[in-house]
Amino acid sequence: MGCSSSLPDGSARRLSGMDQDSAVAPDAKNLRVKLVLLGDSGVGKSCIVLRFVRGQFDPTSKVTVGASFLSQTIALQDSTTVKFEIWDTAGQERYAALAPLYYRGAAVAVVVYDITSVDSFTKAQYWVKELQKHGSPDIVLALVGNKADLQENREVSVQDGLEYAEKNGMFFIETSAKTADNINQLFEEIAKRLPRPLTS
Amino acid sequence: MDAASSNSVTFYDFLDRMRNPASIDLVGSIKSFIVSFSFHATNPVNDSKRFQDFLLTMESAIRDHPLWAGSSEEEVEQALEGLEKYVITKLFLRIFASSTEDVKIDHEITNKINLLQSFLKPEHLDIPSYLHNQSSWLLAEKELQKINASKAPREKLMCILNCCRVINNLLLNASMTENRVIAGADDFLPVLIYITIKANPPQLHSNLKFIQLYRRQSKLISEEAYYFTNLLSAKSFIFDLDAKSLSMDKLEFEERMEAAKASHQAAPVEPNAALISHHLTNIRGPPSYPFMDAQAEELTVRDVETLLSLYKDVVTKYTSLRRAVEKLNIHRPEQIVQKDKIGSTREVESEKVGIERSSAE
Ligand SMILES: Nc1nc2c(ncn2[C@@H]2O[C@H](COP(=O)(O)OP(=O)(O)O)[C@@H](O)[C@H]2O)c(=O)[nH]1
Numbered sequence: 001m002g003c004s005s006s007l008p009d010g011s012a013r014r015l016s017g018m019d020q021d022s023a024v025a026p027d028a029k030n031l032r033v034k035l036v037l038l039g040d041s042g043v044g045k046s047c048i049v050l051r052f053v054r055g056q057f058d059p060t061s062k063v064t065v066g067a068s069f070l071s072q073t074i075a076l077q078d079s080t081t082v083k084f085e086i087w088d089t090a091g092q093e094r095y096a097a098l099a100p101l102y103y104r105g106a107a108v109a110v111v112v113y114d115i116t117s118v119d120s121f122t123k124a125q126y127w128v129k130e131l132q133k134h135g136s137p138d139i140v141l142a143l144v145g146n147k148a149d150l151q152e153n154r155e156v157s158v159q160d161g162l163e164y165a166e167k168n169g170m171f172f173i174e175t176s177a178k179t180a181d182n183i184n185q186l187f188e189e190i191a192k193r194l195p196r197p198l199t200s
Numbered sequence: 201m202d203a204a205s206s207n208s209v210t211f212y213d214f215l216d217r218m219r220n221p222a223s224i225d226l227v228g229s230i231k232s233f234i235v236s237f238s239f240h241a242t243n244p245v246n247d248s249k250r251f252q253d254f255l256l257t258m259e260s261a262i263r264d265h266p267l268w269a270g271s272s273e274e275e276v277e278q279a280l281e282g283l284e285k286y287v288i289t290k291l292f293l294r295i296f297a298s299s300t301e302d303v304k305i306d307h308e309i310t311n312k313i314n315l316l317q318s319f320l321k322p323e324h325l326d327i328p329s330y331l332h333n334q335s336s337w338l339l340a341e342k343e344l345q346k347i348n349a350s351k352a353p354r355e356k357l358m359c360i361l362n363c364c365r366v367i368n369n370l371l372l373n374a375s376m377t378e379n380r381v382i383a384g385a386d387d388f389l390p391v392l393i394y395i396t397i398k399a400n401p402p403q404l405h406s407n408l409k410f411i412q413l414y415r416r417q418s419k420l421i422s423e424e425a426y427y428f429t430n431l432l433s434a435k436s437f438i439f440d441l442d443a444k445s446l447s448m449d450k451l452e453f454e455e456r457m458e459a460a461k462a463s464h465q466a467a468p469v470e471p472n473a474a475l476i477s478h479h480l481t482n483i484r485g486p487p488s489y490p491f492m493d494a495q496a497e498e499l500t501v502r503d504v505e506t507l508l509s510l511y512k513d514v515v516t517k518y519t520s521l522r523r524a525v526e527k528l529n530i531h532r533p534e535q536i537v538q539k540d541k542i543g544s545t546r547e548v549e550s551e552k553v554g555i556e557r558s559s560a561e
């Protein structure tokens with residue numbers, strides 16, 4: 001069982017050669033962003049990230065990426081680059097209390113649920129409340145309804161997701177890691193919403 | 201990768217430059233910083249801030265210094281690594297595990313892990329069987345147990361990263377052979393917790409706090425910060441661990457903990473046993489020596505790595521045990537206390553080399 005094998009959508013804007021850490025402090029043109037992933041086990045967090053990070057590669061190539069920490073740099077229209085450093089968190093209930101250690105200092109939190117599971121949507125709302133209470137005040141929050149390809153099993157309507165997100169000042173998107181639908185859009189939209197350091 | 205040796209070459213290069221008469225101003229700043237530390241009562245937050253600020257000041261001083269004129273970014277980096285190691289080694293006794301509170305937490309964690317070791321199984325953390333791999337686990341444990349081999353924050357952090365790298369490789373291999381999705385943190389964290397319990401690394405709490413406070417801030421980011429956070433999180437999980445934390449019957453958990461406590465208390469306790477406990481930290485933990493029943497002809501070249509690591513393990517334990525026994529026989533307790541203070545981590549070369557110049561002064 002893998003994260004599906006359909007072709008990724010044709011965004012040619014990933015810059016994989018640029019991933020090495022530079023010692024220079026991030027400037028207005030090159031942002032380094034800590035992004036933490038939250039959500040129940042099984043909603044598709046790993047697949048979303050693998051799709052985003054490895055999408056352009058031949059799926060059979062052995063990519064030695066860390067299993068839980070991944071980074072990917074994208075270029076925006078205005079020639080700025082954003083390097084996402086993606087922190088995965090353990091979704092099992094027994095580790096819930098540890099989450100603050102991971103989202104401390106994060107610029108972005110992506111809260112994922114599975115549109116075929118109301119329970120996962122309830123859990124997502126729990127994380128949103130947590131983040132509002134304990135996350136950094138200027139954190140960018142995204143709510144992601146994944147597995148949008150499974151329309152016939154949908155339990156959470158687009159409307160419910162959207163309303164909840166709007167009420168909480170979050171960015172909302174439905175994705176499918178399986179078909180790659182909206183995966184790049186998710187990260188591009190996040191990049192646009194990042195507070196920019198002032199150019200000096 | 202030969203990080204250790206290239207590391208000490210770098211460090212000697214730093215010391216060499218500091219012996220150069222042209223660096224007299226830098227040496228002056230370093231010395232007065234070290235001396236100024238003894239003017240204040242220890243306070244981890246202030247001390248850390250002062251040290252981090254000092255590193256930043258020195259960074260610009262080095263960048264502007266004639267001795268580094270035309271140097272690459274890498275050379276400046278190496279100088280800063282050398283500086284961190286040098287200063288921290290000098291201040292180590294003052295700043296490492298400096299509060300009784302920290303020492304107490306270290307003891308509590310060590311003791312709790314000792315109890316857990318006697319009954320905790322991978323199943324209790326729902327670690328899937330395709331991740332059960334004794335030789336990988338053993339390698340990861342050994343990396344973590346090296347954490348006191350150096351006083352430098354960078355090298356301590358390296359032990360954590362090396363341990364996590366071994367676990368990551370295990371996860372990657374498993375996902376390839378099993379042809380399944382890489383589960384990410386869902387698999388990684390439970391394995392790290394289990395490894396941490398098996399390894400019972402010395403002074404876990406103090407080491408983590410020390411790295412957080414004294415690793416150069418611009419270096420505790422990205423992947424390093426992620427894996428560091430995972431060990432922090434493993435420590436926190438273990439510290440708070442109760443029956444609800446495990447896939448285990450509540451009553452059974454309590455009985456096992458009680459039984460473990462009883463058997464630890466039943467062991468004869470020498471009055472000064474605690475004082476030499478650091479000599480023994482390497483000896484604790486259930487050993488697993490998978491080759492005890494093996495025949496030579498069954499072994500393959502691939503076993504060499506594991507065998508070598510087991511060999512080192514046995515020799516280390518034997519050496520620690522012998523040292524501990526010698527201490528018990530020869531020294532009186534007071535002397536042991538003293539030894540404990542200076543010898544609680546292996547001396548590193550930097551202690552013995554000063555940046556004094558014989559001719560220039
Ligand atoms: N149909 C469908 N299945 C998905 C999608 N994303 C993930 N999955 C499947 O959901 C399961 C869990 O995915 P995973 O990424 O491991 O979830 P995580 O626990 O949140 O990291 C796997 O079997 C995936 O193949 C999706 O967009 N559509």
Ligand SMILES: [Mg+2]
Pocket residue numbers: 045046047382383384385386
């Ligand atoms: Mg996952």
